[in-house]
Amino acid sequence: MAASIGGGARRGTYSIVARDPASGELGVAVQSHWFGVGAVVAWARRGVGAVATQSVAEVAHGPNALDALQRGLSAEEAAAEVLRADALARYRQLGVVDADGRAVSYTGSDCIPHAGEAGGEGFACQANMMAGERVPGAMAAAYEAHDGDLAERLLAALDAAEAAGGDVRGRQSAALIVVPAAGEPWRTRFDVRVEDHAAPLVELRRLVRFARAYEMAGQADELSAQGEHAEATRLYLAAAELAPEADELTFWAGLGVAAGDLDAGVELVRRAAAVKPAWLTLLGRLSHEMAPTAEAVRAAIRAAVDERA
Numbered sequence: 001m002a003a004s005i006g007g008g009a010r011r012g013t014y015s016i017v018a019r020d021p022a023s024g025e026l027g028v029a030v031q032s033h034w035f036g037v038g039a040v041v042a043w044a045r046r047g048v049g050a051v052a053t054q055s056v057a058e059v060a061h062g063p064n065a066l067d068a069l070q071r072g073l074s075a076e077e078a079a080a081e082v083l084r085a086d087a088l089a090r091y092r093q094l095g096v097v098d099a100d101g102r103a104v105s106y107t108g109s110d111c112i113p114h115a116g117e118a119g120g121e122g123f124a125c126q127a128n129m130m131a132g133e134r135v136p137g138a139m140a141a142a143y144e145a146h147d148g149d150l151a152e153r154l155l156a157a158l159d160a161a162e163a164a165g166g167d168v169r170g171r172q173s174a175a176l177i178v179v180p181a182a183g184e185p186w187r188t189r190f191d192v193r194v195e196d197h198a199a200p201l202v203e204l205r206r207l208v209r210f211a212r213a214y215e216m217a218g219q220a221d222e223l224s225a226q227g228e229h230a231e232a233t234r235l236y237l238a239a240a241e242l243a244p245e246a247d248e249l250t251f252w253a254g255l256g257v258a259a260g261d262l263d264a265g266v267e268l269v270r271r272a273a274a275v276k277p278a279w280l281t282l283l284g285r286l287s288h289e290m291a292p293t294a295e296a297v298r299a300a301i302r303a304a305v306d307e308r309a
Contacts, residue, residue: 093108
């Protein structure tokens with residue numbers, strides 16, 4: 001019986017896979033007019049590689065290509081292995097980068113136009129069902145020209161794709177994954193998805209900004225536990241400033257800051273409570289083990305209330 005492409009033929013996507021030579025981080029970013037594109041296209045594994053599988057996507061090509069990389073195959077060899085037995089390879093598009101920065105794109109002969117690819121040292125861009133032919137080249141140029149860490153450069157490539165015309169159907173979902181060069185296999189630095197949104201790239205940038213803020217707060221927690229209160233305070237304040245609309249982050253940052261600067265910590269807790277008074281309710285429930293500064297912050301807030309009374 002002949003293989004069937006089914007409803008998958010409707011999937012058009014642009015994506016980029018890359019390895020950052022400075023940090024060794026690996027990542028993939030994607031945007032499409034298709035619900036929840038990240039779960040289909042974007043795959044990455046710490047210290048192994050990153051894969052984008054799209055255009056009538058065979059989802060299994062993502063984890064299977066990563067497995068091939070982990071066995072020691074190069075990006076080109078891994079892509080060839082998963083496509084070799086694929087009866088629908090002519091409809092597929094694949095981008096693969098390995099931990100050594102070798103990157104490759106594959107575009108099947110029957111991918112829906114405009115379809116194409118572009119790449120350079122350590123990265124590969126691929127696009128199908130685009131409004132025009134310029135999308136892959138625009139992505140590559142933006143990635144190479146842009147400063148910043150890997151996540152920022154991946155976002156720049158997506159923005160360039162959209163500026164060059166993007167998906168002929170418009171936009172709906174986007175995703176970005178960045179994994180570190182070393183550490184436990186399950187670790188990611190960023191794993192952010194926009195499943196359904198009128199402006200998915202705008203929303204993706206907002207979520208990455210939040211992820212960066214929470215990353216700073218996590219680093220500050222570790223420093224505070226080690227008694228490095230001055231540096232922890234700097235990071236807590238930077239996190240709260242990066243995502244000022246995140247009242248939960250502001251609240252916990254306040255409790256962290258209070259270990260080194262009680263007044264500054266109380267101000268942050270008050271700022272969170274001004275948005276959502278329930279934070280003061282939670283403050284009253286926190287044990288010393290959960291939040292060592294909670295009692296001092298509670299006492300400072302009570303004292304201020306008594307003074308005004």
